[in-house]
Amino acid sequence: xxxxxxxxxxxxxxxxxxxxxxxxxxxxxxxxxxxxxxxxxxxxxxxxxxxxxxxxxxxxxxxxxxxxxxxxxxxxxxxxxxxxxxxxxxxxxxxxxxxxxxxxxxxxxxxxxxxxxxxxxxxxxxxxxxxxxxxxxxxxxxxxxxxxxxxxxxxxxxxxxxxxxxxxxxxxxxxxxxxxxxxxxxxxxxxxxxxxxxxxxxxxxxxxxxxxxxxxxxxxxxxxxxxxxxxxxxxxxxxxxxxxxxxxxxxxxxxxxxxxxxxxxxxxxxxxxxxxxxxxxxxxxxxxxxxxxxxxxxxxxxxxxxxxxxxxxxxxxxxxxxxxxxxxxxxxx
Amino acid sequence: xxxxxxxxxxxxxxxxxxxxxxxxxxxxxxxxxxxxxxxxxxxxxxxxxxxxxxxxxxxxxxxxxxxxxxxxxxxxxxxxxxxxxxxxxxxxxxxxxxxxxxxxxxxxxxxxxxxxxxxxxxxxxxxxxxxxxxxxxxxxxxxxxxxxxxxxxxxxxxxxxxxxxxxxxxxxxxxxxxxxxxxxxxxxxxxxxxxxxxxxxxxxxxxxxxxxxxxxxxxxxxxxxxxxxxxxxxxxxxxxxxxxxxxxxxxxxxxxxxxxxxxxxx
Amino acid sequence: xxxxxxxxxxxxxxxxxxxxxxxxxxxxxxxxxxxxxxxxxxxxxxxxxxxxxxxxxxxxxxxxxxxxxxxxxxxxxxxxxxxxxxxxxxxxxxxxxxxxxxxxxxxxxxxxxxxxxxxxxxxxxxxxxxxxxxxxxxxxxxxxxxxxxxxxxxxxxxxxxxxxxxxxxxxxxxxxxxxxxxxxxxxxxxxxxxxxxxxxxxxxxxxxxxxxxxxxxxxxxxxxxxxxxxxxxxxxxxxxxxxxxxxxxxxxxxxxxxxxxxxxxxxxxxxxxxxxxxxxxxxxxxxxxxxxx
Ligand SMILES: Nc1ncnc2c1ncn2[C@@H]1O[C@H](COP(=O)(O)OP(=O)(O)OP(=O)(O)O)[C@@H](O)[C@H]1O
Ligand SMILES: Nc1ncnc2c1ncn2[C@@H]1O[C@H](COP(=O)(O)OP(=O)(O)OP(=O)(O)O)[C@@H](O)[C@H]1O
Ligand SMILES: [Mg+2]
Ligand SMILES: [Mg+2]
Numbered sequence: 001x002x003x004x005x006x007x008x009x010x011x012x013x014x015x016x017x018x019x020x021x022x023x024x025x026x027x028x029x030x031x032x033x034x035x036x037x038x039x040x041x042x043x044x045x046x047x048x049x050x051x052x053x054x055x056x057x058x059x060x061x062x063x064x065x066x067x068x069x070x071x072x073x074x075x076x077x078x079x080x081x082x083x084x085x086x087x088x089x090x091x092x093x094x095x096x097x098x099x100x101x102x103x104x105x106x107x108x109x110x111x112x113x114x115x116x117x118x119x120x121x122x123x124x125x126x127x128x129x130x131x132x133x134x135x136x137x138x139x140x141x142x143x144x145x146x147x148x149x150x151x152x153x154x155x156x157x158x159x160x161x162x163x164x165x166x167x168x169x170x171x172x173x174x175x176x177x178x179x180x181x182x183x184x185x186x187x188x189x190x191x192x193x194x195x196x197x198x199x200x201x202x203x204x205x206x207x208x209x210x211x212x213x214x215x216x217x218x219x220x221x222x223x224x225x226x227x228x229x230x231x232x233x234x235x236x237x238x239x240x241x242x243x244x245x246x247x248x249x250x251x252x253x254x255x256x257x258x259x260x261x262x263x264x265x266x267x268x269x270x271x272x273x274x275x276x277x278x279x280x281x282x283x284x285x286x287x288x289x290x291x292x293x294x295x296x297x298x299x300x301x302x303x304x305x306x307x308x309x310x311x312x313x314x315x316x317x318x319x320x321x322x323x324x325x326x327x328x329x330x331x332x333x
Numbered sequence: 334x335x336x337x338x339x340x341x342x343x344x345x346x347x348x349x350x351x352x353x354x355x356x357x358x359x360x361x362x363x364x365x366x367x368x369x370x371x372x373x374x375x376x377x378x379x380x381x382x383x384x385x386x387x388x389x390x391x392x393x394x395x396x397x398x399x400x401x402x403x404x405x406x407x408x409x410x411x412x413x414x415x416x417x418x419x420x421x422x423x424x425x426x427x428x429x430x431x432x433x434x435x436x437x438x439x440x441x442x443x444x445x446x447x448x449x450x451x452x453x454x455x456x457x458x459x460x461x462x463x464x465x466x467x468x469x470x471x472x473x474x475x476x477x478x479x480x481x482x483x484x485x486x487x488x489x490x491x492x493x494x495x496x497x498x499x500x501x502x503x504x505x506x507x508x509x510x511x512x513x514x515x516x517x518x519x520x521x522x523x524x525x526x527x528x529x530x531x532x533x534x535x536x537x538x539x540x541x542x543x544x545x546x547x548x549x550x551x552x553x554x555x556x557x558x559x560x561x562x563x564x565x566x567x568x569x570x571x572x573x574x575x576x577x578x579x580x581x582x583x584x585x586x587x588x589x590x591x592x593x594x595x596x597x598x599x
Numbered sequence: 600x601x602x603x604x605x606x607x608x609x610x611x612x613x614x615x616x617x618x619x620x621x622x623x624x625x626x627x628x629x630x631x632x633x634x635x636x637x638x639x640x641x642x643x644x645x646x647x648x649x650x651x652x653x654x655x656x657x658x659x660x661x662x663x664x665x666x667x668x669x670x671x672x673x674x675x676x677x678x679x680x681x682x683x684x685x686x687x688x689x690x691x692x693x694x695x696x697x698x699x700x701x702x703x704x705x706x707x708x709x710x711x712x713x714x715x716x717x718x719x720x721x722x723x724x725x726x727x728x729x730x731x732x733x734x735x736x737x738x739x740x741x742x743x744x745x746x747x748x749x750x751x752x753x754x755x756x757x758x759x760x761x762x763x764x765x766x767x768x769x770x771x772x773x774x775x776x777x778x779x780x781x782x783x784x785x786x787x788x789x790x791x792x793x794x795x796x797x798x799x800x801x802x803x804x805x806x807x808x809x810x811x812x813x814x815x816x817x818x819x820x821x822x823x824x825x826x827x828x829x830x831x832x833x834x835x836x837x838x839x840x841x842x843x844x845x846x847x848x849x850x851x852x853x854x855x856x857x858x859x860x861x862x863x864x865x866x867x868x869x870x871x872x873x874x875x876x877x878x879x880x881x882x883x884x885x886x887x888x889x890x891x892x
Pocket of ligand 3: 106
């Protein structure tokens, strides 16, 4: 069953360049669904629109970002379907964010107000949904959640800067899931952490699923080796579009899209397979998002490029069970 | 190989807490030697003191005790005037860990690049300055027209990180301390940046201290690896020695936690 | 929730003004101030009556000829009020400026220099903090001589003890900014401390400074009232506080001459209230947490 469904959504940044208004097409015609009990890994190059897509999933659209088209639907635990793209910002803030869908943002550690204690931050969050919430109740709840995630409960009384990176990251996770949202989005939760701490944070996130605190998760990262440890499915994003999505094992062992292949081959882990081939990368750079080329956006860097790729955009087609890819190589003629 | 920078028993103790004094020995008696043209990786857990060590070398944080010598000059005792400092920072520069905090949100990102130009004595408003900036952005895989004139919040984390690297590219210091410089870049872009470090080293003999928690990366690119643990350097040697035959318990533990691509953890 | 902090900071001036003028508190506060400013500056032109002219009949209630009546000495209350607003605002602005200047300098220097300079300055601040301010004001004003002291001195006397809280707050903010990477990058570009203070630190403090300024203006206006009531300011300078003081010593209340104290009192309260409204509004607009959480 789908928890979160995106249908053909586009969201552009409006930008002024030398007195001319242009659009930065950071999310362009994306369809995606996150199922119940699933951790979806969202990977892609820096600047390809992952963070923007996370904003769309929340329908947290602020100028200069504009929602151009599409549908964003969330199915609640009680079965009711809410259409986020139809709701006002105020409604979303009071009834949806934090409660049905929540996010741990990319700059999570600097996003905690440095002058407030953790319990105060949690209290503000809860109160935005329930103006009558009492501080004691929230603190009790927070301490319980911290404990569930293996954190000491005295953290509630600390200021954010008194916590180490890993602790701060996990605290943000605890606060974001305080109201047991159906869907949790985590944006680059491990990129600033060392390997030991990364492992602990991953465990914390896995616990959220095991303990049914959240139903589904979207894990945004550029590090495939990390996301493969936790994701059941991986979607690969390139220049504002989803180019491939498949179960994790398929992506790792049998990537279809040339970009995904390049990604997998560039990974440096300490395994013999990797050591033999050395550090690789995909030459060239992604197209600009202001005036993207009309054909496939990866065409410039692709080693399998054909005539057709430069003219027509490949559709995202279904290939086998739960696999989708947008590449002319796989379109049967 | 000629010695470029040397630290002698460098120690930094932080005292925090208002009523109850908490003493943290962030860097504890560290003596290292950096030679010209080598890439040294500094790895270690969060809070092990890597950034603190780098800040002291950068002359941004005064050591509690110990000395730093750069080309024979004592960095904290012999440099006195602003001109001395400028000379030093022209030669020793950094890319910081947190790209979001590296930009003053009130200014366009051009500012950090203009600062670099001023440091090396080029007028940012001259055609020459413009050319240098554009070249530096292209080198890190950013399109100048899409990047210049934007405020930091209009760019992604990885783009900000690459702007900071292009700043270092403009300055071309003799010693570059790069603190997690590619933490927000995906693998397909990362390779390009790592190649830049290699070009700097090969063409200009730049020494690079690469601070990272990514052992795979450290293994792949460095000539030497230093493992830091609780403020001390606990292991040091060639990548093959440190990664394949680690001696210290901590290094072994660290290696076990590196995420693997083809195998999933239990 | 926690996501939105970064986005708000680098807004354009126009956007800020737009937000300010969409804020009810700001509009009300600004409206009152604007009205009083018009009164203070245009008043003497529109209503050319000498406030020191004692040739009118004394203690007249409001009439067509004297819209706010006259006082016991036959002075026209409307003309007095017009002068009073101007002087009260003047003493407020001066107090605000002095307080901010002293506090900012001490806070910035202590925060940026750190070490021994910081310790000395902060000890000094703490000492000033415990000096009883009224006592000091009495001492200074009586030493100089009440008759010879102008509004500038009054503002100075008020500022000399009130800057401490502001200085400490500035220092605390500097300390939290000082370790940010963008400061390091400016330092490593060879920027001097002063350049960094102006280019990197001050913009972060701007809203706080603005809010404090408005608050200290209020302190100045009300402080002057307090000093007038103690008889510590020169009688020849008309301020709203002075009008109340005169009304009190001439026992206007007993004689039922409400126009001599109710009108200046109401205007004074409106002035303070509007300044507070503006300060809160600025805080609401500039402080992302209040704006959006
Ligand atoms: N406020 C803005 N105005 C204009 N363009 C923007 C704005 N914010 C982001 N962009 C652009 O939109 C694109 C997508 O940005 P986004 O932050 O979603 O990338 P990302 O995939 O999360 O990257 P990273 O992995 O580096 O965090 C980038 O090219 C960026 O430059
Ligand atoms: N300004 C400071 N005041 C007090 N303690 C500090 C300060 N800066 C760092 N520390 C402490 O010093 C220790 C080392 O910190 P440092 O930032 O050097 O670690 P690191 O190895 O860079 O970690 P990470 O991988 O998380 O960046 C930590 O325990 C930290 O809490
Ligand atoms: Mg992002
Ligand atoms: Mg660090």
